[in-house]
Amino acid sequence: MKSSTTMQKSGMSRRAFLGLGATAAVLAGAGLAGCAPAAPSASAEGGSGADAATDWLGAEPEIDESDIVETVDTEVLVCGAGTSGLFAACSAAEEGAKVVCLEKGSIGGGVRDNLGSINSRLQKEAGVEIDENEICNDLTRYANNYCNQRLYHIWAQNSGEAIDWYQDRLEEAGFELFFEGAENAKPSRYKHWPTGHIPSWPADAEFAGLKDVVNGKIVLGDYAKEKGVDFRFLTPLVKLVKEGDKVTGAIAKGPDGYIRINASKGTVVCTGGYARNEDMLKALQPQTLSKYSLSIAIDGTTGDGIKSCLWAGAHMDEAHTAMVFDRVAVKPDEYGGAETVGSLFWMGSNPWLKVNLNGERFTNESAPYDYVLNAAIAQPHHTVVDIWDSDYATYLEQFDIHGCARVYPFDNGAPTNMTLEVTEGINEGLIENGYIIKADTIEELAKGLGIPADNLKKTVDRQNENFDNQIDPDFGKEDFRLSAIRTPPFYGVRTSGYMLCTLDGITINEDFQAVDEGGNAIEGLYVAGVDSGSYFAHTYPNMSTGHCCGRSVTFARMIGKALAAK
Numbered sequence: 001m002k003s004s005t006t007m008q009k010s011g012m013s014r015r016a017f018l019g020l021g022a023t024a025a026v027l028a029g030a031g032l033a034g035c036a037p038a039a040p041s042a043s044a045e046g047g048s049g050a051d052a053a054t055d056w057l058g059a060e061p062e063i064d065e066s067d068i069v070e071t072v073d074t075e076v077l078v079c080g081a082g083t084s085g086l087f088a089a090c091s092a093a094e095e096g097a098k099v100v101c102l103e104k105g106s107i108g109g110g111v112r113d114n115l116g117s118i119n120s121r122l123q124k125e126a127g128v129e130i131d132e133n134e135i136c137n138d139l140t141r142y143a144n145n146y147c148n149q150r151l152y153h154i155w156a157q158n159s160g161e162a163i164d165w166y167q168d169r170l171e172e173a174g175f176e177l178f179f180e181g182a183e184n185a186k187p188s189r190y191k192h193w194p195t196g197h198i199p200s201w202p203a204d205a206e207f208a209g210l211k212d213v214v215n216g217k218i219v220l221g222d223y224a225k226e227k228g229v230d231f232r233f234l235t236p237l238v239k240l241v242k243e244g245d246k247v248t249g250a251i252a253k254g255p256d257g258y259i260r261i262n263a264s265k266g267t268v269v270c271t272g273g274y275a276r277n278e279d280m281l282k283a284l285q286p287q288t289l290s291k292y293s294l295s296i297a298i299d300g301t302t303g304d305g306i307k308s309c310l311w312a313g314a315h316m317d318e319a320h321t322a323m324v325f326d327r328v329a330v331k332p333d334e335y336g337g338a339e340t341v342g343s344l345f346w347m348g349s350n351p352w353l354k355v356n357l358n359g360e361r362f363t364n365e366s367a368p369y370d371y372v373l374n375a376a377i378a379q380p381h382h383t384v385v386d387i388w389d390s391d392y393a394t395y396l397e398q399f400d401i402h403g404c405a406r407v408y409p410f411d412n413g414a415p416t417n418m419t420l421e422v423t424e425g426i427n428e429g430l431i432e433n434g435y436i437i438k439a440d441t442i443e444e445l446a447k448g449l450g451i452p453a454d455n456l457k458k459t460v461d462r463q464n465e466n467f468d469n470q471i472d473p474d475f476g477k478e479d480f481r482l483s484a485i486r487t488p489p490f491y492g493v494r495t496s497g498y499m500l501c502t503l504d505g506i507t508i509n510e511d512f513q514a515v516d517e518g519g520n521a522i523e524g525l526y527v528a529g530v531d532s533g534s535y536f537a538h539t540y541p542n543m544s545t546g547h548c549c550g551r552s553v554t555f556a557r558m559i560g561k562a563l564a565a566k
Contacts, residue, residue: 056279056303060311061239069257074100074230076563077249077263079237079305081108082298083549084270084529084556086220087162090169091560093227100261101229102252104236104300109272111166111220114404114417116195116550117159121167122179126412128194132156135193139541146319146537150510151551159554163197166220166553173219176200178414180545186400186480189366196403196545198415235259237271237304240312240525247312247524266524266563269514270556273502273530274303275322284504285320290382291373293342293496294328301501305531309506314514314522317504317533323540323548324497325349325369326384327405329435332450335381336373336496343435345386346423348495349405350396351481353387353463356380357494359446359455361463364475369405369542373497384495385449387460387485393420395483403545427491436493445490460485503540503548505533512559526563528556 076092078085081103089101103109117123118130136152167177180196199219225231235254240247241262249263274280275297281288310316329345330336351365354372356379363375376382388395397408404417418426430436437448442460446453466472467484506514506527513521527533529552541547 056277056283057307057310063238063251063258067258068251068260070254071260071262072100072230073262073264074098075263075265076100076560077261077267078102078560079250079252079267079269079308080104080271080529080531081221081231081233082270082272082529083109083111084552085109085268086111086224087166087553087556088268088270088528088560089229090220090224090227091165091557092564093224093229093560095561095564097265097560097564099224099227099229100263101224101231102235102237102250102261103231103233104271104304106233108221108231108233109298109300110218111553112546112549113198114546114549115163115166115197115553116544116546116548117163117197117554118156118195119160120163120179120197121160122163122177122197123160123194126179126181128179130193130195135195135544138191138193139544139547142539142541143535143537144319146317148508148510148534151508151535151555154510154558155551155554158558159550162554162557163550165557167197169219169223170199173222175219178410179412180402180414181410181412185402186478188400188478188481189364189476190368190543192402193544194402195547195550197550198417198546200415232259236300237269237308240267240269240308242312245313245523247522250308263524265566266526266559268526268528268556268559268563269305269309269506269531270527270529270552271303271305271531272298272301273505274306275301275499275502277302280306281322281502285322285502287377288322288324288499289338290336290377291324291370291497292328292338292499293330293334293336293340294344295499297499297501305527306505309514309525309527309531312514312522312525313516314525314527315507315517317507317537319504319537321503321536321538321540323370323500323503324373325405325500325542326373326495326497327369328496328498329430329493330383330496331435332437332448332494334494336376336383336494337381340496342496342498343430343433344426344498345430345435345493345495346418346426347392347396347405347407348386348493350399350401351477352395352483353460353485354495355385355387355451355456355459357383357385357451359385359451359453359459361459361474364472364477366477366481368539370497370539374539382496385451385492386495387445387456387463387490387492388483389485389490390487391484392491396420398483399481403542430493436491438489438491440488440490442485442490445492449492449494501530501548503530503536505531508532508534511562512555526559528552528559
């Protein structure tokens with residue numbers, strides 16, 4: 001864990017650091033995962049290099065009975081102690097079920113700190129009403145209909161209860177939950193859905209799973225232990241166990257050997273996707289390799305749960321997707337993409353003037369986080385250059401960004417993931433380390449960035465003209481998201497994205513059961529979080545703040561309660 005002194009030097013608070021769910025190595029620019037997937041094939045021939053990328057699934061492990069050192073009988077087995085796992089385990093245990101929770105790491109992944117819902121108590125108190133059909137139709141559009149639309153409505157109808165329950169647990173532990181607020185949100189090209197809920201610091205210590213890092217109080221980890229959940233750390237899932245067509249439990253590998261866990265009511269797989277499995281990424285979504293230069297995915301998210309479900313006969317999404325945010329700096333002599341290791345550039349998701357390496361604007365910068373990265377795929381070396389001037393703080397407030405990219409508190413006092421002060425501290429470090437170029441003229445800036453000065457000067461002049469006229473005839477950016485570049489010193493940085501997690505997973509039905517190729521439910525097998533599919537495709541709808549985590553906790557809570565009631 002990064003020391004307080006180091007965080008102070010970087011301008012980063014504990015809230016910001018823990019809110020990233022990252023390690024010190026991430027903020028230092030280390031930690032890179034590849035990108036990838038293609039249709040899984042258990043019959044693919046093994047090999048190395050290009051062949052290995054198509055054989056990421058491999059054969060199901062064979063475990064000899066003589067190698068099993070312990071057999072555990074339980075009612076509910078939860079594989080993974082992250083966002084979904086903690087909600088599922090707590091919800092089953094508080095209803096009286098006997099629960100075992102496996103965790104690959106020495107501590108759990110914890111609960112992410114932006115949670116999306118509609119109809120929570122906090123939203124109702126704020127007078128915010130979101131039309132269920134309207135938001136579900138928008139989610140369908142983002143997924144290009146590669147989804148099970150019924151799951152959106154299940155989220156919409158049940159997420160408020162899940163968030164209210166979490167708010168109660170937070171308050172019992174002495175913390176507060178905030179609704180992000182949207183009282184004065186300006187209408188933008190992409191509709192913003194005020195769904196986000198964020199806990200007060202130091203509840204972000206939940207990211208440390210069941211280990212104290214702040215003040216001896218975490219939330220769901222302690223609650224789960226109070227309810228009798230049997231946590232097995234350093235015990236990754238190896239394979240599921242089936243009797244006929246039914247999943248009856250799993251085999252895991254503990255510190256002392258293999259463990260068989262028999263789960264009489266059901267097994268929940270929620271191991272966090274495959275963002276740290278380079279072979280899976282290369283095989284399934286190779287285009288993602290061009291979009292990011294840093295991974296802040298949770299360690300250990302190597303596809304264990306997805307592969308186990310596939311071996312058990314489940315079907316996987318065929319539209320493969322990752323959550324990639326445009327917040328990484330690369331140096332002036334580097335290009336974006338997974339072959340480069342960049343450094344965190346938090347304000348990159350704001351709609352600054354963004355140009356290609358020829359100094360030309362190429363897209364509307366006011367868009368969801370990965371849209372600019374998608375557009376950059378067709379630009380030279382898929383690299384974006386952000387340009388801004390010394391009035392950036394004024395523009396950051398004017399842009400009225402919502403979700404985790406916002407650096408000013410919301411109107412209702414809800415906190416942000418990163419404050420302006422922390423963001424400025426990050427930028428200072430990027431200047432010192434040669435990422436951000438600072439110059440007194442546009443020509444000097446262009447030289448430092450390695451792009452044509454004449455082209456950049458022409459583009460900046462056009463940007464200032466559009467700002468003065470408060471209209472963008474070139475790409476249609478909203479007037480309040482236009483910014484001038486007139487006040488020196490000027491700043492610029494080559495940018496790429498960061499990988500947060502994968503979003504494609506095992507196809508599920510409305511009861512969150514894994515289904516096979518024919519759409520038939522696999523009895524005893526439930527999938528949650530980013531191991532589960534049928535929901536996202538091609539992009540992450542970040543205009544609904546915290547939607548991935550909100551979906552995860554809602555479905556996990558419903559699974560836990562349903563299994564306990566069996």
